[in-house]
Amino acid sequence: MEETIAGTQAVQTAGQIPQQRGDTLLETAVRYAEERHWEVFPGTWLVTGDGAQRCSCGDPACGAPGAHPAREDWATQATGSATVARRMWQKQPAASILLPTGRTFDAICVPETAGFHALARMERMKLTLGPVTLTPERRMQFFVLPGACAKLPDLLRKLGWSPRSLDLVALGEGAYVAAPPTRYGTRGAVQWVCRPTPANRWLPDAEELISALAYACGRDR
Template sequence: MGDMQWLSSQLDRLRDGARDYGERGWRIAPAHYVCAPGRHRRAGRHRPPGEVCSCRDTRCTRPGAHPLSPTWAADATYDPSLIAHLWYGPQPWNVLLPTGDLFDVWQAPLDVASRALDELRAARRAIGPVAYTPLGEWMLFTRARLGAPPLRLPDGLPLTYHGPGSYVLAPPSQLAGASIRWWRPPSPIAPRLPRWEPIVEALQRAARSRHVPEAHDIVPVPRAG
């Protein structure tokens, strides 16, 4: 499997995750993965240790975090046979979720997401699926803004909107040596996602009042539930 040794449990989690998204009706597409860090020969020269993307582009700035194909949006599928063909082969492709159709995703750092989630819970607002990455970014899922006017978030806020034409990596994709995980997984009982407006308003308020954490600060992870 290239130059990376993957545990069978890691592969099984990727395969199970891909299958579960398809069964949920969420379209997915394969993304590249991160090869084991180490020294890799390129044109007779050793590359320094570090993350190496399966795309093999030595200039890649997003190892394991970009689509396998430039036609990912059209290729995304929930067809079980295509999912089996892609994820039950030898390559541990990460799982990409296109946004802007079934859902949008709002991305923020831990301290902003934590404050926004606390506010939403205190106001008894609906909270949908929430995932977090090993890089400290949190992703809040909402209903898609279908038919809504184009949205531009205020400049300078640490928020990213993933809508039409964008995507996110889904759990349990691997980044920086660890898995993207669900803090609040999609519910099979109440699959309807929350409206985007309260989520975004809470995130913007949290971002505007943000105290940027220092290196020695401890930012509490929000309580699940």
């Protein structure tokens, strides 16, 4: 698994999901289900041919090669069972690791620059963060309690922002995020900015983080 990105402080405690390079996708997916109780499902994967990598979906213009659902019924395929997850990745060891949102967590997605500005502000405010990822598309995703999608528009209006004026979206029911160490074609892998640890098992509510996130997105417009 990719190491936590430098520049943010991570709690080093026993029992956390290991951050070791060389871990297989199967081992990582099983740990997400077993240790974090996240639902997981296998997505597409990268296929190498003629010196190039392409998505297993077969679309040469695929927008997220190797990092999107492989089946239309992916929502029913997602499982929180480590045993079932192991069986899934044994069938296709190269499959990406995808996590459905709107179940054990939602994700608030912002541009990378705004995300790092928000993280610095949150540290000064001594806020407790959940896991945070950074995608190769330079988007940062903050894991929060389910229900963020429904709350977000009103929360932003109370802060004086029009929801449409900020590059800030919540991913909830019917959506998903790609988990480390999933790769996006040649763009790189999803990484942890704040990795999962026992200290952040209990996720923050969107209301706790939205002020810092909205402020950062507003200043970076």
